[in-house]
Amino acid sequence: MGADDTNAGAQASTAAGPEWSGTALLRPGLLLLDVDIGTAAPHSHHTVQIMVARDGEFVLADASGRSMRTHAAVVPPDRVHAIPESRARGLIIHVDPESADGRRLIDLVEAADAVGAWCRAGAGVAESPEWFRDGEFRPALVTGSARPHHPAVARALAVLGERAARGPVRLADLAREVHLSESRLAHLFTSEMGLPLRPYVRWVRLLRAVELVAAGHTFTAAAHGAGFSDSAHLNRVCRSMFGSAPSQFDGIRWLDEQDS
Secondary structure, eight states: OGGGGOSHHHHHOOSOOOOOEEEEEEETTEEEEEEEEOOEEEEOOSSEEEEEEEEEEEEEEETTSOEEEESEEEEOTTOOEEEEEEEEEEEEEEEOTTSHHHHHHHHHOSSTTOHHHHHHHHHHHHTOTTTEETTEEOSHHHHSTTOOOSHHHHHHHHHHHHHHHHSOOOHHHHHHHHTOOHHHHHHHHHHHHSSOHHHHHHHHHHHHHHHHHHTTOOHHHHHHHTTOSSHHHHHHHHHHHHSSOGGGGTEEEEOOTTTO
């Protein structure tokens, strides 16, 4: 992933957050946690974050120190925020900002750096049947299951996991293999999978690392088996995307497709 690590989220996420305990669903473009919403020191992450408390409330603060007590929020990508107080259980949802859902969520926040705008957007999302049905998060990244229709995209996906585990995945190599131009494959891939190739590969690697850790492998072995250079590389990517180190997910039970 190399250059993907060097974004604002990676540099701001220096403080340890909570040790998550609960369940989680991970798929390309989405991490959904059903957990106690714990306190967190100032940090940021490259995903769009939705927080919705089913029970209780939490206090959310922005980089200027302004804070609000709320039951829901949408935090745009790469924005420093903190949770100084929480007595809540609910959903914490990370959405890739390059996905269609991510772009729509970003557009809902009228002031990217203001906690008040985050909470107003969160209240709107939590109360909208477009995003939540019967208390469950149900937008395209959950319901679409992103199954390709174009045979070239299907062939690209068939080799993507193995190539991602070995090292860099280059669009030019995939395009040659499926007999399309780079621009055509890039367009088709984004259209059918909901994410451009580069961030999609990043999520595929994290999925593989989760599978390996759940199977009993060490973080170092999981990092190598998922195509990261070492456990430090895995740690940087995880912190960059979610504001949490891989070890903070030790208490999580990972759900599979059938559970979702």
